[in-house]
Amino acid sequence: MSQNYSEVLLSNINPEKPLPADLFVKVDGKFIKFREKGDPLTTERFDQFISKGVKNLYIASSLIMSFLEWVNESKEKEIEELIQMAGEENRGFFAQEGEVRASVYETFLEQELTNEVVENLQTSVKGFVSNISKNPITAKAIAALADKNSTIADHSISVANLAVYLALVCGHGHQFVLENIYMGSIFHDYGKAKIQAKDLISTDGRLYSQAIQDHPEKSAKMIQKTEGMPPQVINIVLQHHEQFNGHGYPAGLAGEDVYELAQIVSIANVFDNTLKENAKQPVAERVKRAIKVIEYDKGKNWNPKFFPRVTDALRKIEETIIERENQRL
Template identity: 40%
Template sequence: MSDQTTPDFVPIPLSKLYPDEALCTDIYLLINSKYIKYKNAEDFISVEKYDLFLSKNVVSVYIAFEDSLTFMNWLKETKEKSIQEVVDNVGEEFREEAVAREEIVERVFETFAAEELNKENVSILKSQADELIESISKKKIPLTILARLTKKSPSIAEHSVNVANISVYLALAMGHAHQYVLENIYMGALFHDYGKAKIPSKVLEDPSNITYTKAIEQHPIKGALLISKIDGLQDQVTTIIAEHHEQHNGKGFPNAKKGEDIYELSKIVALANVFDNICANNMQKGDKEMYKQAIKFLEHDKGKKFDPDFLAPAIEALYLAYK
């Protein structure tokens, strides 16, 4: 990395960038009042580094002022490319919903990357979520479209929105049609990994360390506690966040709850979370095989992690969405 002391740099919100996309210009980090070149043009920011920046509360990178126009045009093109990926899943007639999803992803990253939870960001996210759910209801959009408002990416922001959309789809498929319930499950799913995003980066560097294990096991409680401090969010939201790693057989964490002790909406988010994680692990295999592997994993559960009475209709709904 090379030092730069010239002041002619402009900040770019990290939430506007896309991991694993070749950069059109050099980018810099501001460290100890100096601009340090971080990546060259044609290089990229990996998903791992992208999420590491999030855990370090890095909200901006920088570009040389003379590269501004080139970079802004590139940002527009990459955003359109990202939206088009979702449009390809749902169809051109649902472009508006694909654009809305993209805006939510950006806001999730900004919210998670901030050093402290910002009430205004949470409020905007809630409004965006409410508008998306209301739009789907008013336009009588097929439920399966909601399940396909997802993007193949392991980044924490994309994953959070994927889980939220899949969770609401499953909730609707199981008869939860009330706007209030759907809003709560959406917000609970969006923030299910907020506590994980707040684990210090040094802890995340060594998965073999007991400190890492403890941090992972406590992230649902940490996330729920932080979210509970925001006025305007219902208790159901924090319950979902706190319970999204609990399992039907009592072998989950952080409280080893089992069976009916686990909130119904938490079960939905837990399943959507596992489903999307498995999809992310198999995304290089193509859509058909990726979804097949994720559904097969759930079919083999047989009442271990998931309530069998709940699992059967969930799998049926997933087959319908991803056949």
């Protein structure tokens, strides 16, 4: 008796969680087992699917209802865990952030950006940012999300959340500005997300080095092809690796020539990358290290006018995490 299979959205699968069923890929019309029940998909494989624009995987049709229940239960459990860390007052924020996260995943998993996909994402971000304008992101909320940066899409969302948090403390409260920061953060590594896995095998290789050097321009060109993308978003994407001292790339801009909003996204990007690079350390240690990196490079990578407001805001995140960990003892 032949087995029937049903599509499941890749965006519904947490890559680090044990799977509730065997997972299959479809190759030349044939279904091939890809992961066993109980195994994780893995972040590395998820990012490879993003680079190829793979949106769906497959499970046995007889298990589709239990799979969907698992998806819903996992999302509910995740929100409850975040609320335990950050408090009931952040429930609405986490629920809406989860909706934006799903929209970002859907965007990254498309083979190509389309006007419709970008418009859907912009609508989701607009509603989210509107609520943030009325109820600013708290240090507790950012602290609770500190570990949610496994895939390249997760990293983009983490950078977006943190960049808006920092923008608010730097005096940028206008809805349109915050939307641009959020969208720019989401797309800042989009070109990198679409780099083929073969070019990323060796971090010492020429192809890898060139791909990394080119990704701001590649990302900007990709999003420029869609209608309605504000030039501010494109500038953020293009300049997020420029440095205040002129030693950044791709254009080597310096001082006030570097777009201010790109500088804020750059700080958030370095902070989140530092957390990810030190993933084996306790989260409080990682945050402490990330703050030191930011402090060390003020006036070099970033305009000194952002300080000490930025570091004060980051220390509130650190204090929240330390307080949370002390309560567990």
